[in-house]
Amino acid sequence: MDTLSDREKWKKAHIIARGVLASGQPVRIRVASGSMRPTLKVGDTVKIIPANYDSIKMGDIFLRSQKYRNNMMIHRCLFKLKFGSKRFLISKGDATCAYDDLPAEDMILGKAVVQEKIYQIIVFRYLQYLLAPAFLLATIIYEIIETIRWG
DSSP states (O other), X not given: OOOOOHHHHHHHHHHHHHHXXXXXXXXXXXXXXXXXXXXXXXXXXXXXXXXXXXXXXXXXXEXXXXXXXXXXXXXXXXXXXXXXXXXXXXXXXXXXXSOOOOXXXXXXXXXXXXXXXXXXXXXXXXIHHHHHHHHHHHHHHHHHHHHHHHO
């Protein structure tokens, strides 16, 4: 009996989730990493509703495709940026130090419906913005260099 590897399972789940969300229906996904602790823990099930760049606000948790992989990531939106006609979200996991690569609009799959506790709202939606400008600048410079380098 053939079994799928974890990578193949995630690839299949990504394709299915993208299709279901594109049809306007919500999906439920299981959290696979601890990058969003304490808000989301490994094994939690999260409802994802269809969303696009315009419907995601700073502080929202959203599902996106990962650049260069057939995979998904659920992280928090910290800032919204516009470079010419392209629009991006700056995001990171609540439990991580590094910012994510800049997801383009077509990489946004949906928005999480999560009940957050008051301390999570204060810490993860507001306090981290005080430290964000330096990290944001470093991320932008890195992404511009990568974009120029890879075309």
